[in-house]
Amino acid sequence: MGALHAGHLALVREARQMSDVVIVSIFVNPTQFNEQKDFDKYPRDITHDASLLADYQIDYIFAPDVEEIYPPNFSTYVYVEGLTESLEGASRPGHFRGVATIVTILFNTIRPDFAFFGQKDAQQVAVISRLARDLGFDTEIVLMPTIREETGLAMSSRNERLTPEQRAKAAVIYRALRDAKIAFRNGERNAANLNEIVRRTLAAEPEAQIEYIAVVDAEKLEPVDKIGEKPVMIAIAARFGDVRLIDNVIVNQGT
Secondary structure: OOOHHHHHHHHHHHHHOOOOOOOOEEEHHHHOOOOHHHHHHHHHHHHHHHHHHHOOOOOEEEEHHHHHHOOOOOOOOOOOOOOOOOHEEEEEEEOHHHHHHHHHHHHHHOOOOOOEEEEHHHHHHHHHHHHHHHHHOOEEEEEEEEEEOOOEEEEHHHHHHOOOOHHHHOHHHHHHHHHHHHHHOOOEEEEHHHHHHHHHHHHHHOOEEEEHHHHEEOOOOOOOOOOOOOEEEEEEEEEEOEEEEEEOOOOOOOO
C-alpha cells in the first residue's frame, strides 16, 4: 500500500531474483480499512516510492486510482471463511473481505506467476494462500521473513505515524515476542504461560495499549493449549497513541 520501506524492498529483491518481469502494485485499498481516519492518515507518496524502486530494475509500477479498481456501483466482494474471523478479523470486521477482494482483482489483472508477501502480515498471507488455492489462481505465494528496525520493531508503513518516542517504545512488541520464544526454547510448551510472558513484557510499557495476544496454530490460526510438533504463531496487536501495530513469531519443536 505504498510508503515503501526496507521490508517491501526485500520482497522486490526476491521478486527480481525469481522473475523475468517484476510488477510492483501500489494501492491504498479503502475497503480494508475499518476507520476512515486511519485511511485518511495512511502515508502516500508515489513519487518517493518510485524513486526507491528505481534501483531495483523493476519493469512496471501498477498504481491505479480508486475509481479504476472500484468503479461506480461496484458491488462484488470476496470472502474467505474460517481464517478471517479471528485475530485481525475479530478486531477489524470486514478487513479481510477488503484484502481478499483487492488481491483477487490484482491477480486477475496481472496474472502473476509469483506473489510476494511478508511474515509480519501472517494472517493476511494465510488468507491469500487459501484464496489462491480455492479460486484456482495459477500463482505461487512466496512468504518472506519480517524485516525489522535495529530495535526489533517490525518495519511497517504505519511506523511513519509514530513519534520518535513512540517508535522507541514500540520496540517492546518485539521484546515481548522474543521473551516468549526464549521461554519456548527453554522448554515452555503451555500456550497460556507463553501468553502471560508476552502480556507481562508489554505491560511494562505504559503506552502500549494491548488489543490482543494470541497463541495459535500457524496454518489454521486456531487457538492451541499446548505446543507440539506443528508450527505455532504467537501474535500481538497493540496501539501506541492512535497507531495500531501488529507482529508475530513462529515457534515449534524445530526452532
